[in-house]
Amino acid sequence: MSNALSILRISNLKKSYGKNTILHGATLSLHQGEIIVLIGPSGGGKSTLLQCINCLAMPEEGEIFLHDNRVDLQSAGELNELRQKVGMIFQDFNLFDHLTAVDNITVALRKVKKMSKKDALCRARRELDQVGLSDKASLYPAQLSGGQKQRVAIARALAMDPEVLLLDEPTSALDPELVGEVISVIKQLAGNGMTMIMATHQMSLISTLADRILFMENGSIVEQGTPQELLSSDMVSKTRGFCERLNEISPEDL
Amino acid sequence: MHFDLSVVIDSLPYLLQGSAATAVIVCCAMAIGLVIGVVMAVGMVYGPRPVALLLSSYVWFFRGFPVLVLLFLFYFGLFTFLGLNVSALTAVTLVLGMTTGAYQANIFKGAMLSMPKGQYKAARALGMTQTQAIYCIILPQILRMSIPAWSNEYSIILKDSALAFVIGAPEIMARTQFVASRTYQHLPLYITAGLIYFVLTWAGVLLLEKLYRKVRIPGYSQDGFGQ
Numbered sequence A: 001m002s003n004a005l006s007i008l009r010i011s012n013l014k015k016s017y018g019k020n021t022i023l024h025g026a027t028l029s030l031h032q033g034e035i036i037v038l039i040g041p042s043g044g045g046k047s048t049l050l051q052c053i054n055c056l057a058m059p060e061e062g063e064i065f066l067h068d069n070r071v072d073l074q075s076a077g078e079l080n081e082l083r084q085k086v087g088m089i090f091q092d093f094n095l096f097d098h099l100t101a102v103d104n105i106t107v108a109l110r111k112v113k114k115m116s117k118k119d120a121l122c123r124a125r126r127e128l129d130q131v132g133l134s135d136k137a138s139l140y141p142a143q144l145s146g147g148q149k150q151r152v153a154i155a156r157a158l159a160m161d162p163e164v165l166l167l168d169e170p171t172s173a174l175d176p177e178l179v180g181e182v183i184s185v186i187k188q189l190a191g192n193g194m195t196m197i198m199a200t201h202q203m204s205l206i207s208t209l210a211d212r213i214l215f216m217e218n219g220s221i222v223e224q225g226t227p228q229e230l231l232s233s234d235m236v237s238k239t240r241g242f243c244e245r246l247n248e249i250s251p252e253d254l
Numbered sequence B: 001m002h003f004d005l006s007v008v009i010d011s012l013p014y015l016l017q018g019s020a021a022t023a024v025i026v027c028c029a030m031a032i033g034l035v036i037g038v039v040m041a042v043g044m045v046y047g048p049r050p051v052a053l054l055l056s057s058y059v060w061f062f063r064g065f066p067v068l069v070l071l072f073l074f075y076f077g078l079f080t081f082l083g084l085n086v087s088a089l090t091a092v093t094l095v096l097g098m099t100t101g102a103y104q105a106n107i108f109k110g111a112m113l114s115m116p117k118g119q120y121k122a123a124r125a126l127g128m129t130q131t132q133a134i135y136c137i138i139l140p141q142i143l144r145m146s147i148p149a150w151s152n153e154y155s156i157i158l159k160d161s162a163l164a165f166v167i168g169a170p171e172i173m174a175r176t177q178f179v180a181s182r183t184y185q186h187l188p189l190y191i192t193a194g195l196i197y198f199v200l201t202w203a204g205v206l207l208l209e210k211l212y213r214k215v216r217i218p219g220y221s222q223d224g225f226g227q
């Protein structure tokens, strides 16, 4: 694997809470436009890995490289810069409750990117338009459906011009009938060449978008490969067993 | 003993000047308390451990001592000891401000801890600094949430301010007592004083309730004032 092309590389990231080691040294390199899907049983450490990549949870050990430049994890400034370039989508949306949809987007543009009010508004409108929510700009999070909230959250992340997007089970807090609208936005992102690491159990996302699947269990990446490799019928893999069980739960997603 | 309502009527302007002093004391004390409360709550929740501990001990001190003791301690004790020439009015305002600051710190701290961590994380994930996240995302929400508890605190401080008479600040209670001791019309005078406090309490509470409704976040059912 040539590291020269990697847009984001993490090396031996370790994280523990108290005495429990949650992440046992994760190493991973991501190329421009690549989409990595993280799967694995609950509690396996997918969320922890994603949050360590943008240091929302500070790893105790390991290194992070952005375009082959090592990020100084001790420097608040470099961390804020890393976080701008690595956007994050949460399972439960985490919209700012006291701000309208459009202001959820403008607030970081104004405070972090120091954009003028007018430019920020203009940018925010464009992003809302991209996710099909121009008519909801002035509504508050409590007035939006789950699917709409997640689309606003995606628009908010994209407005920062991230180079990589981390998605932590973006559809699992949604009612089944709202999953589709979020999936189609994510597919549209993939079509535009966005580089992503996504934890998901949505088979339709795994099978159509994944360039590579990582299977995580007990804080380690125990298998990785292309969907063809890991899911082919002549292969005995944890990944395939896991996905078959997912299919039993929701076969209509395939 | 007969009721002489003309005493009440004659002394009303004098008493109302006293209520102006009370209003100034309470408004300034609440404002000082707001600043102390917000700064301390942020320090207790987000600050490093030693800072949080130091601030908690401030809260323990002001919650544990009776207001009257604090008033004497500062006015006759500390201010004199430091050689500061502080008027009774200023002393009462400062002591009430520091006291309500401790209680307000607890109100805001509770509100901060009750907020799910997600929005703070989302703000940091967008590249905001801790200060920006607290100032732009956390505070606007917890201040809204805290208005009902804050209005409660207002009504307590308003009535605590009556203690100011013991060091001679020219507020409602001191003036009522002054007139009563001269005219012996205790009953009607203290009823009048009580009514003035009553009106000030409800005016403030209703105003805050109005503010609460005005700034409430659309779509949320907030019923902190019990409807």
Ligand SMILES: Nc1ncnc2c1ncn2[C@@H]1O[C@H](COP(=O)(O)OP(=O)(O)OP(=O)(O)O)[C@@H](O)[C@H]1O
Pocket (backbone or CB within 6 Å): A017, A022, A040, A041, A042, A043, A044, A045, A046, A047, A048, A049
């Ligand atoms: N803040 C925390 N403090 C202590 N333990 C934590 C914390 N966050 C996560 N953990 C623990 O770390 C382990 C991994 O959790 P994580 O959320 O990363 O798993 P996950 O793979 O995302 O699971 P799920 O599919 O349920 O989202 C769990 O055992 C969890 O209890």
Ligand SMILES: [Mg+2]
Pocket (backbone or CB within 6 Å): A046, A047, A048, A168, A169
């Ligand atoms: Mg998770």
